[in-house]
């Protein structure tokens with residue numbers, strides 16, 4: 001399957017980078033094709049709601065690095081949303097990318113894709129990822145995509161925390177166990 005990964009972390013060797021490396025290792029071992037978009041190192045202008053795109057009828061006014069991502073989103077069977085928690089939400093880098101889905105909204109909505117959420121945050125509390133999970137769930141309800149897995153690395157400030165707490169293994173297993181018709 002084609003898997004498109006959206007990474008919102010600005011840390012090249014941080015927690016999410018580690019979780020994604022492990023996820024990719026598992027997914028590639030199972031024969032899946034990976035495309036990874038590290039949003040923090042790309043040029044992505046925030047959506048300005050000019051509506052010139054008509055949600056997919058016309059080109060977006062910003063022909064930045066989203067030009068590379070849009071086709072990868074359209075062809076993806078699975079989209080992975082990965083981000084550290086920043087004030088209990090995803091990073092601005094990831095949220096800017098997601099808002100720019102708008103330019104191809106008509107082709108993404110109802111396209112029966114599957115999705116995954118990977119996140120990390122310092123706070124170990126159970127409630128700490130309620131917000132990011134809820135906005136992920138609502139976006140999926142709108143898009144009519146199905147959630148097929150999450151790695152929620154709570155209590156992890158650094159990649160070493162994630163390594164010690166076994167979240168790398170969880171991410172690897174998530175990638176490794178993706179099958180045609182995964183649910």
Ligand SMILES: Cc1cc2nc3c(=O)[nH]c(=O)nc-3n(C[C@H](O)[C@H](O)[C@H](O)COP(=O)(O)O)c2cc1C
Pocket residue numbers: 009010011013014015016017083084085086087088089120121122123124128156157158159
């Ligand atoms: C600006 C900022 C805001 C943060 N907000 C939260 C937060 O709301 N809750 C939390 O648990 N951790 C928070 N953190 C900690 C990061 O989410 C955590 O260190 C994460 O594992 C970093 O992932 P990365 O190395 O992939 O970037 C914040 C860190 C920064 C820099």
